[in-house]
Amino acid sequence: MKLRIAPSPTGKLHIGNARTALFNWLYAKANNGTFLVRIDDTDTERSTEEFKNDIIQNFRWLGIDWDEGVDVGGPHGEYKQSLRFERYQEVANQLLSEGLAYEDDGAVRFKVPDNGSIEFKDYVRGDMSFNLSDVEDFVILRSDKSPTYHLASTIDDIDYGITIIARGEDILSSTPKHILIMQALNSDLPDFCHLPLLFGPDGKKLSKRHGDTSVEAFRDKGILQEAMFNYLCLLGWSPGNDLEKFDSELAVEKFDFKDVLPNSAIFDEKKLLWLNGLYIRSTNEEDFEKTAINQIENDLSRTLFTDELNRLTKILPSVQERIETLNDLTPQVLFLLDEPFVVNSEEWDSVNSTEAQSYLENIREKFKDLEEFSLENIELIMRETLKDLDLKTKVGFQATRVAVTGTKISPPLFESIHSLGKEASLARLAETIEKL
RNA sequence: GGCCCCGUCGUCCAGAGGCCUAGGACGCUGGGUUUUCAACCCAGAAACGCCGGUUCGAAUCCGGUCGGGGCUGCCA
Numbered sequence: 394m395k396l397r398i399a400p401s402p403t404g405k406l407h408i409g410n411a412r413t414a415l416f417n418w419l420y421a422k423a424n425n426g427t428f429l430v431r432i433d434d435t436d437t438e439r440s441t442e443e444f445k446n447d448i449i450q451n452f453r454w455l456g457i458d459w460d461e462g463v464d465v466g467g468p469h470g471e472y473k474q475s476l477r478f479e480r481y482q483e484v485a486n487q488l489l490s491e492g493l494a495y496e497d498d499g500a501v502r503f504k505v506p507d508n509g510s511i512e513f514k515d516y517v518r519g520d521m522s523f524n525l526s527d528v529e530d531f532v533i534l535r536s537d538k539s540p541t542y543h544l545a546s547t548i549d550d551i552d553y554g555i556t557i558i559a560r561g562e563d564i565l566s567s568t569p570k571h572i573l574i575m576q577a578l579n580s581d582l583p584d585f586c587h588l589p590l591l592f593g594p595d596g597k598k599l600s601k602r603h604g605d606t607s608v609e610a611f612r613d614k615g616i617l618q619e620a621m622f623n624y625l626c627l628l629g630w631s632p633g634n635d636l637e638k639f640d641s642e643l644a645v646e647k648f649d650f651k652d653v654l655p656n657s658a659i660f661d662e663k664k665l666l667w668l669n670g671l672y673i674r675s676t677n678e679e680d681f682e683k684t685a686i687n688q689i690e691n692d693l694s695r696t697l698f699t700d701e702l703n704r705l706t707k708i709l710p711s712v713q714e715r716i717e718t719l720n721d722l723t724p725q726v727l728f729l730l731d732e733p734f735v736v737n738s739e740e741w742d743s744v745n746s747t748e749a750q751s752y753l754e755n756i757r758e759k760f761k762d763l764e765e766f767s768l769e770n771i772e773l774i775m776r777e778t779l780k781d782l783d784l785k786t787k788v789g790f791q792a793t794r795v796a797v798t799g800t801k802i803s804p805p806l807f808e809s810i811h812s813l814g815k816e817a818s819l820a821r822l823a824e825t826i827e828k829l
Numbered sequence: 830g831g832c833c834c835c836g837u838c839g840u841c842c843a844g845a846g847g848c849c850u851a852g853g854a855c856g857c858u859g860g861g862u863u864u865u866c867a868a869c870c871c872a873g874a875a876a877c878g879c880c881g882g883u884u885c886g887a888a889u890c891c892g893g894u895c896g897g898g899g900c901u902g903c904c905a
Contacts, residue, residue, distance in 0.1 A: 399905090400905095401904085401905050403904080403905075433905070435904090435905080436904060436905065438904090439904080439905095497903095498903080499903085500903050501903095502903095518834070518835095521833085521834095523832080523833075524832080527831075527832050527833090527901095528832090529901080531902095531903095532902085532903045533903095534903085535903040536903060537903080539903085541902090541903065541904085541905090542904070542905045543905090546905085561899095562833095562834065562835090562898090562899065562900095563898095563899055563900070563905085564899095564900085564905080565833065565834065565899075565900080566832070566833055566834085566899070566900045566901075567900075567905090587834085589834090589835080590898075590899075592897095592898080594840085596897065596898075597897095597898075598898075598899075624841095627841060627842070627854095628841070628842095629841090629842090630842085631841085631842050631843075633842095633843080634843085634853095635842075635843065635852075635853040635854070636853095637841090637842085637853080637854055637855085654835095654842085655834075655835065656834090656835050656836065656898095657834090657835070657897090657898065657899090658840090658841065658842095659840060659841075660840095660841095661840050661841060661855070661856085663840080663855060663856055664840075664841065664854075664855040664856080665855095666855090667854085667855055667856085668855090670867090670868090674868075711867095714867065714868055715866065715867045715868075716867085717867090725866090772864095775864090786863095786864060787864075787865085789864090790864040790865075791864075791865065793864090794864075794865060795865095798865095800865090801865060801866085802865055802866045802867090803865065803866075804865095804866085804867095805864070805865085805866095806864055806865075807864080
């Protein structure tokens with residue numbers, strides 16, 4: 394059993410193609426088959442090396458690997474169609490000499506019989522049948538002698554011994570053409586499997602008009618590999634038992650093309666985000682710390698100082714529970730990094746009051762005298778002061794929060810103050826009090 | 830227009846003739862918890878497109894219809 398994915402390097406890896414690749418990969422893994430990646434770059438105008446690299450790199454990021462093909466090699470060379478034009482031309486000439494194709498304005502067209510039909514079995518859609526009277530003679534070689542997709546792709550599938558062609562449903566109606574070529578070359582027919590398409594929120598085929606739908610764009614948004622993998626699996630398939638969160642091992646164990654739904658699915662970013670939050674929260678502490686530091690350093694374009702790392706270590710566990718993507722991280726911890734500290738004046742105004750002022754002054758005095766600046770002591774002081782001044786929690790705490798973190802929304806207050814440390818906390822309180 | 834595919838809550842998925850007064854999840858609404866925001870817990874609104882047929886019985890089978898989508902390129 395041999396499956397393949399054949400992306401065209403005419404754009405970055407699109408989530409639709411990533412999903413198709415993923416399903417192929419899952420099926421190959423589940424059945425001990427061979428998985429092959431080739432590059433379908435017959436469109437020399439639009440294909441680029443950068444896109445090819447992006448596609449390969451993002452397959453890898455997703456956890457998709459392959460046994461044969463571009464970048465890993467194999468018995469068939471480089472697995473790039475642009476390097477095999479001679480082979481395609483040879484086949485076209487053969488078809489020409491056999492009278493199965495003819496020249497038309499310098500291009501070569503495959504001669505489709507006027508009647509008869511093409512039948513094939515599709516794993517997702519069942520028995521398919523097309524009348525040849527509905528299929529036009531199609532170009533296999535352009536007038537510049539470069540092959541079209543139909544020719545090159547089909548020959549590659551034959552030459553590389555592909556036994557199951559699983560691809561997007563958009564190519565379903567081209568399948569008779571491919572079978573015609575295979576028959577003309579006396580080649581065994583592979584099985585077919587046309588996977589449902591991914592749509593945007595407007596119900597149309599997912600494309601650039603829905604924004605940046607590349608895998609890279611989601612990585613840039615702070616989506617975890619596990620979440621993307623998991624979510625993509627859920628579009629058109631499910632492992633059963635209402636299971637929503639699972640890893641690749643479970644998916645490989647349960648996956649089968651016959652369980653893939655025939656109807657298209659709308660890509661719902663909200664659910665991806667939810668899953669991502671789930672994965673972030675279920676990451677163990679050390680791993681999250683590594684990921685977080687890496688993310689923050691990236692966002693800041695600098696390495697972090699030891700002091701900053703120490704402060705972060707304290708706060709990270711509570712931040713971990715509060716973010717949905719990695720990109721939510723830096724804004725939440727910025728207040729304890731060596732970066733310019735600014736208090737949001739509008740938010741300060743909304744919590745400012747004479748009571749709040751005296752509360753800040755009070756806790757500052759007490760913090761100053763505090764020998765052990767521990768979480769427990771901070772909480773003790775802040776709660777006692779609240780009682781002493783007979784203030785509502787919100788009044789004292791929110792004012793403190795804005796004074797120390799700069800905004801009304803922050804990680805838990807005691808942890809924030811504790812992570813910041815005594816000196817900096819005192820300084821910020823003083824600064825705020827001064828400005829009153 | 831022609832050919833083809835598809836049709837269960839807004840969205841994703843479960844459902845393969847009686848277990849369905851249709852289940853789970855995201856999102857949404859309300860409530861609880863609470864130092865903000867999250868997380869978490871509880872509750873709620875929300876769907877078998879429609880019409881026929883088969884059957885004792887249909888979301889599940891068949892036909893039609895309507896709706897959506899894909900293809901219809903010397904793009905893939």
